[in-house]
Amino acid sequence: MIRLVVAxxxxxxxxxxxxLFGSEPDIDVVxxxxxxxxAVAAAQRENPDVVLMDLQFRARTTTGADATxxxxxxxxxxxxxxxTNYDSDADILAAVEAGASGYLLKDAPPHELxxxxxxAAAGESALAPVIATRLLDRMRAPQVSLSSRExxxxxxxxxxxxxxxVAADLFVSETTVKSxxxxxxxxxxxxxxxxxxxxxxxxxxxRQV
Amino acid sequence: MIRLVVAxxxxxxxxxxxxLFGSEPDIDVVxxxxxxxxAVAAAQRENPDVVLMDLQFRARTTTGADATxxxxxxxxxxxxxxxTNYDSDADILAAVEAGASGYLLKDAPPHELxxxxxxAAAGESALAPVIATRLLDRMRAPQVSLSSRExxxxxxxxxxxxxxxVAADLFVSETTVKSxxxxxxxxxxxxxxxxxxxxxxxxxxxRQV
DNA sequence: GTGCGAATCGTCCTTTTGGACGATGCCGTC
DNA sequence: GACGGCATCGTCCAAAAGGACGATTCGCAC
Numbered sequence: 001m002i003r004l005v006v007a008x009x010x011x012x013x014x015x016x017x018x019x020l021f022g023s024e025p026d027i028d029v030v031x032x033x034x035x036x037x038x039a040v041a042a043a044q045r046e047n048p049d050v051v052l053m054d055l056q057f058r059a060r061t062t063t064g065a066d067a068t069x070x071x072x073x074x075x076x077x078x079x080x081x082x083x084t085n086y087d088s089d090a091d092i093l094a095a096v097e098a099g100a101s102g103y104l105l106k107d108a109p110p111h112e113l114x115x116x117x118x119x120a121a122a123g124e125s126a127l128a129p130v131i132a133t134r135l136l137d138r139m140r141a142p143q144v145s146l147s148s149r150e151x152x153x154x155x156x157x158x159x160x161x162x163x164x165x166v167a168a169d170l171f172v173s174e175t176t177v178k179s180x181x182x183x184x185x186x187x188x189x190x191x192x193x194x195x196x197x198x199x200x201x202x203x204x205x206x207r208q209v
Numbered sequence: 210m211i212r213l214v215v216a217x218x219x220x221x222x223x224x225x226x227x228x229l230f231g232s233e234p235d236i237d238v239v240x241x242x243x244x245x246x247x248a249v250a251a252a253q254r255e256n257p258d259v260v261l262m263d264l265q266f267r268a269r270t271t272t273g274a275d276a277t278x279x280x281x282x283x284x285x286x287x288x289x290x291x292x293t294n295y296d297s298d299a300d301i302l303a304a305v306e307a308g309a310s311g312y313l314l315k316d317a318p319p320h321e322l323x324x325x326x327x328x329a330a331a332g333e334s335a336l337a338p339v340i341a342t343r344l345l346d347r348m349r350a351p352q353v354s355l356s357s358r359e360x361x362x363x364x365x366x367x368x369x370x371x372x373x374x375v376a377a378d379l380f381v382s383e384t385t386v387k388s389x390x391x392x393x394x395x396x397x398x399x400x401x402x403x404x405x406x407x408x409x410x411x412x413x414x415x416r417q418v
Numbered sequence: 419g420t421g422c423g424a425a426t427c428g429t430c431c432t433t434t435t436g437g438a439c440g441a442t443g444c445c446g447t448c
Numbered sequence: 449g450a451c452g453g454c455a456t457c458g459t460c461c462a463a464a465a466g467g468a469c470g471a472t473t474c475g476c477a478c
Binding site for chain 3 (some may be wrong): 278306372373387390391394401402
């Protein structure tokens with residue numbers, strides 16, 4: 001019998017997961033909690049085999065990645081599966097770095113969830129097919145990383161500042177700003193400031209406001 | 210007995226809603242469907258009192274707002290409640306314009322859902338408290354409100370499209386796009402596209418990606 | 419110490435954007 | 449039926465942004 005803890009702030013999603021695993025004879029949901037801190041507590045208290053955890057929690061400072069890290073640091077730590085709506089690079093990276101053994105999407109078919117839980121309980125890794133594909137793409141495609149100065153420029157641009165204003169803010173010439181922007185465009189494969197901001201947000205390079 | 214149709218592309222959410230309404234004696238879920246087109250079909254076939262519908266469907270061209278519009282155009286049309294993750298002005302506006310009688314958030318407590326369904330069945334409007342608050346704020350401070358067309362333009366601009374591209378996307382001339390942008394700038398008190406996007410995000414006019 | 423990326427600054431030129439005037443048709447309100 | 453807001457289209461011009469060449473200096477890695 002696999003002991004499972006479910007952590008998600010949406011009551012509807014928790015109800016759905018309970019219903020789903022309720023019909024699986026070999027999976028027992030021993031706790032369902034609405035927040036990351038409660039998840040860590042439950043992981044200590046219930047001694048589960050697997051924790052299924054959301055990444056985003058509204059109105060919480062702790063993220064799912066933080067909670068994952070803390071759970072994986074426990075003695076006899078359970079495996080953690082991350083379950084989220086988004087498949088952004090930044091999110092996946094955060095989850096993997098925190099020690100998750102799987103990354104699942106909320107719109108996945110139910111059987112993907114149950115097989116993933118069983119795989120995780122057996123100590124194996126479990127990625128949603130979509131995510132696996134994306135990771136492979138990522139490996140194939142060269143990693144884009146902006147320098148800290150470039151990010152600084154892009155943040156000001158995202159805030160709506162003009163090249164002249166950015167130059168004044170950073171005490172450099174407008175030429176320099178344009179030069180940074182040209183590099184940013186080339187790295188992100190775009191050709192305008194709005195497209196750059198949009199691409200950077202999508203990839204988690206800029207704060208998601 | 211309230212006949213309810215549930216439309217959401219996440220199997221987990223559908224399972225959760227089924228479990229939730231399963232324990233309500235006066236609500237009968239007569240169909241649960243994964244897409245907007247199926248929702249319209251079910252609304253015709255099952256003759257429900259209320260349709261509970263997601264706004265965003267992955268990998269579909271039809272949006273929840275489109276489906277809502279089509280359902281409300283039926284004979285003996287059921288009431289439509291929109292259920293979504295986001296509370297941006299653009300989404301709310303789209304839903305209301307499409308004829309939704311309520312707007313609910315997925316992280317709402319279950320009782321909000323059931324009371325909203327009962328209210329909708331009785332022909333009343335039902336808004337999540339968060340949304341109601343936002344609408345009231347909007348009424349009190351009506352200083353900035355973009356027209357739906359303007360929001361549409363701004364969304365494309367935020368996605369990094371140029372004026373020419375936006376014009377092509379919306380089947381209008383570039384002059385028209387520039388005219389919309391000029392109005393947007395004046396309303397938001399800015400003078401560039403990036404500043405407009407930034408201001409609109411800050412005020413919740415655009416979704417906080 | 420050679421090479422490389424980063425940060426800085428230049429010029430010249432083209433494209434895009436924004437501002438300042440227009441104009442028309444439609445719809446809803448008063 | 450007049451008025452205002454919205455959406456549509458136009459021209460002309462100035463400013464901003466972007467592309468295509470440059471260039472130097474400074475670290476840091478090999």
